[in-house]
Amino acid sequence: KQEVTQIPAALSVPEGENLVLNCSFTDSAIYNLQWFRQDPGKGLTSLLLIQSSQREQTSGRLNASLDKSSGRSTLYIAASQPGDSATYLCAVRGDAGNMLTFGGGTRLMVKP
Amino acid sequence: NAGVTQTPKFQVLKTGQSMTLQCAQDMNHNSMYWYRQDPGMGLRLIYYSASEGTTDKGEVPNGYNVSRLNKREFSLRLESAAPSQTSVYFCASSGRDRRSTDTQYFGPGTRLTVL
Numbered sequence: 001k002q003e004v005t006q007i008p009a010a011l012s013v014p015e016g017e018n019l020v021l022n023c024s025f026t027d028s029a030i031y032n033l034q035w036f037r038q039d040p041g042k043g044l045t046s047l048l049l050i051q052s053s054q055r056e057q058t059s060g061r062l063n064a065s066l067d068k069s070s071g072r073s074t075l076y077i078a079a080s081q082p083g084d085s086a087t088y089l090c091a092v093r094g095d096a097g098n099m100l101t102f103g104g105g106t107r108l109m110v111k112p
Numbered sequence: 113n114a115g116v117t118q119t120p121k122f123q124v125l126k127t128g129q130s131m132t133l134q135c136a137q138d139m140n141h142n143s144m145y146w147y148r149q150d151p152g153m154g155l156r157l158i159y160y161s162a163s164e165g166t167t168d169k170g171e172v173p174n175g176y177n178v179s180r181l182n183k184r185e186f187s188l189r190l191e192s193a194a195p196s197q198t199s200v201y202f203c204a205s206s207g208r209d210r211r212s213t214d215t216q217y218f219g220p221g222t223r224l225t226v227l
Contacts, residue, residue, distance in 0.1 A: 044218040
């Protein structure tokens with residue numbers, strides 16, 4: 001059974017810092033990996049999706065990398081801003097079926 | 113383009129009552145999903161529908177039923193609610209978009225409390 005772990009569970013940084021969020025998964029037979037953002041009391045917003053054949057994806061100040069063989073993904077946020085404060089979730093889709101398995105999330109706070 | 117919509121936003125039930133959570137998407141997606149989110153447990157898949165007319169169990173299907181009414185709508189029914197079903201429920205949909213990915217798009221959620 002696929003298990004997804006995110007470390008750290010919570011992170012507080014001053015504005016302007018570059019930061020890295022980590023995601024690890026136990027079964028490397030994945031179809032894709034997706035990073036989401038969730039604001040308090042809200043739904044999930046997709047940030048980046050990396051196919052299993054890709055190494056990274058970029059969107060603005062966000063860069064996500066994937067190392068399938070080692071079961072790891074990182075989300076890099078450049079020049080963090082208070083508006084980046086949210087919970088970040090990674091989720092993997094296995095080779096079979098449409099199911100996503102989610103990590104527990106990293107709660108990020110960026111202080112002005 | 114509303115994306116994924118869910119009704120109701122909030123609901124309080126007594127143990128044993130029944131209710132249906134509604135979900136609709138306007139993105140012409142084939143696949144739709146129901147998740148629940150609980151503190152310390154993360155998001156877990158309840159049921160999904162890969163295409164109109166099909167449904168499959170996810171990780172935590174017990175106590176729930178689903179109906180894929182048409183391509184747009186996917187409902188989740190609690191026949192006899194239990195306090196363990198207190199949670200936030202999210203509906204999502206996915207399909208091949210212009211970049212040929214299958215990104216999942218989520219609704220705003222339904223906050224359900226069972227007393």
